[in-house]
Amino acid sequence: MIAEADLKYRADITAGALKVAESRVIADLLLQQVDAAAWKSALGEENLLQTRTPATSRRLARLIRNRLETMTSDLWELVKDGNSNVATHACLAAAVKHSALLADFLELVVKEQYRIFAERLTRPMWDDFITDCQNRDAELPQWSESTLNRLRSSVFQILEQAGYIDNTRSLRLQTVHLAGEVVEYLEKHHESSVLRCIQATP
Numbered sequence: 001m002i003a004e005a006d007l008k009y010r011a012d013i014t015a016g017a018l019k020v021a022e023s024r025v026i027a028d029l030l031l032q033q034v035d036a037a038a039w040k041s042a043l044g045e046e047n048l049l050q051t052r053t054p055a056t057s058r059r060l061a062r063l064i065r066n067r068l069e070t071m072t073s074d075l076w077e078l079v080k081d082g083n084s085n086v087a088t089h090a091c092l093a094a095a096v097k098h099s100a101l102l103a104d105f106l107e108l109v110v111k112e113q114y115r116i117f118a119e120r121l122t123r124p125m126w127d128d129f130i131t132d133c134q135n136r137d138a139e140l141p142q143w144s145e146s147t148l149n150r151l152r153s154s155v156f157q158i159l160e161q162a163g164y165i166d167n168t169r170s171l172r173l174q175t176v177h178l179a180g181e182v183v184e185y186l187e188k189h190h191e192s193s194v195l196r197c198i199q200a201t202p
Contacts, residue, residue, distance in 0.1 A: 008137050009101045014150040015063040017157035018091045020084070022049050026064040027079040070097040075185055082181065089182040089198070092162045096197050103197045105129055105155055110164060111200040113173060121159075121171040126152045164200065176201045 025048045042048045043057045051057040068076055071094050078090040096103045109129050134140050156168045163176045186195040
């Protein structure tokens with residue numbers, strides 16, 4: 001059996017959408033290069049992520065840290081100090097780099113809907129996408145209905161937060177103006193596949 005960490009498509013994105021405010025905290029800790037004890041204190045005693053339980057804090061911190069560590073400290077600076085738009089799109093870039101599920105949904109579904117001038121996404125598009133993922137990846141787990149619903153919810157929340165859709169009810173597509181600082185970072189660091197995914201709008 002292949003460990004989840006080795007799978008192309010993973011369900012860990014259900015732990016949170018973009019979580020920009022929390023990502024600023026984690027980016028700051030990464031930039032400070034704090035040791036394990038300081039991480040534990042920040043997430044536990046200080047509860048910097050302001051979660052209800054230590055377990056939730058650890059799970060969310062692990063997801064965000066794994067996302068941010070796909071990029072360099074230059075992007076962490078954008079997350080920590082950038083304005084709302086810059087920090088959001090920096091978090092999006094890291095999330096896309098970290099999650100093949102999110103990246104492929106943007107690349108294969110969202111971008112296509114923009115190309116054909118569709119007005120909105122639909123929930124059946126997500127169902128069809130998951131079926132296609134199963135066809136592409138024989139190792140894809142047979143996720144439960146509740147997990148699939150949480151995955152869809154997380155992905156659509158990310159699309160809303162990044163500006164691709166107006167909200168998760170209507171799923172109406174919008175034009176996204178990516179933060180120039182994030183585009184510049186991705187070009188400088190040769191993250192062409194990430195940039196291609198997030199440049200979904202015309």
